[in-house]
Amino acid sequence: MSDDHDEENGFDAAIPDSLMPYDSWIEDSYRHVMLRALDYAAAHGLPGDHHFYLTYRTDWPGVEMPDRLRAQYPHEITIVLQHQFWDLKVDRARQIVSVGLSFGGIPSTLVIPVAAISAFADPHIRLALRFSVPEQPPVAAAPEGENVVPVQPAAAAAQPAAAVAEEGGAEKDRGEGSQVVSLAAFRKRGPGGPG
Numbered sequence: 001m002s003d004d005h006d007e008e009n010g011f012d013a014a015i016p017d018s019l020m021p022y023d024s025w026i027e028d029s030y031r032h033v034m035l036r037a038l039d040y041a042a043a044h045g046l047p048g049d050h051h052f053y054l055t056y057r058t059d060w061p062g063v064e065m066p067d068r069l070r071a072q073y074p075h076e077i078t079i080v081l082q083h084q085f086w087d088l089k090v091d092r093a094r095q096i097v098s099v100g101l102s103f104g105g106i107p108s109t110l111v112i113p114v115a116a117i118s119a120f121a122d123p124h125i126r127l128a129l130r131f132s133v134p135e136q137p138p139v140a141a142a143p144e145g146e147n148v149v150p151v152q153p154a155a156a157a158a159q160p161a162a163a164v165a166e167e168g169g170a171e172k173d174r175g176e177g178s179q180v181v182s183l184a185a186f187r188k189r190g191p192g193g194p195g
Contacts, residue, residue: 030129034120035090038097041081042088051082053121054097057133060116062096066108076118079110 037052046052055078056063058070069077079101081088086100087109095114100107121128 027131031114031117031131034117034129035092035097035114037120037122038088038090042090046082049124050122051080051124053119053123054079054081054112054117055119056112057116057118060113060133062111062113063116064109064111066103066106069103069108078119 041050041052055076057075058065058073058077059075065077079099081099081101084102088097088099090097097112097114097117098109099112100109102108116133117131118133119128119130
């Protein structure tokens with residue numbers, strides 16, 4: 001249903017102003033879906049042709065990654081979790097995701113705050129979720145202790161696991177007809193539900 005058709009029927013295409021934070025709740029739900037998918041992959045591996053693109057802000061407080069990668073991707077990076085990654089962990093209490101990947105044959109461990117993640121995709125089913133990440137990161141509080149996950153020895157890298165970092169890589173594999181799920185999808189619905 002087009003926006004013009006919505007207007008013809010008297011529907012407002014935007015969600016009305018609300019004293020309840022529906023946009024925030026919906027985004028929190030999307031993040032929960034992403035974390036459940038990562039939890040599943042950590043426990044069971046990736047079934048079939050499922051694989052994940054994870055885009056995150058590299059300049060966000062709490063992000064841990066090798067300096068050479070940070071120099072190459074000073075603002076944002078997209079990693080691919082498909083064939084060669086290891087030690088994928090979701091720490092909900094600390095709100096971080098950690099994973100071991102090889103970059104140029106060098107094993108590395110990434111620690112990613114959930115708040116730094118701007119997109120998650122599973123191209124196998126054309127699922128893409130986008131998240132709001134403020135342009136300016138919050139001021140980081142003094143860390144209580146080191147938040148470092150040890151890098152696995154090269155032998156561990158030989159087990160199922162490594163990712164490829166590509167800036168904009170998720171965009172290349174999302175073909176025509178991909179479903180991008182965003183808050184905008186909810187703004188196009190009238191009072192009667194999906195149009």
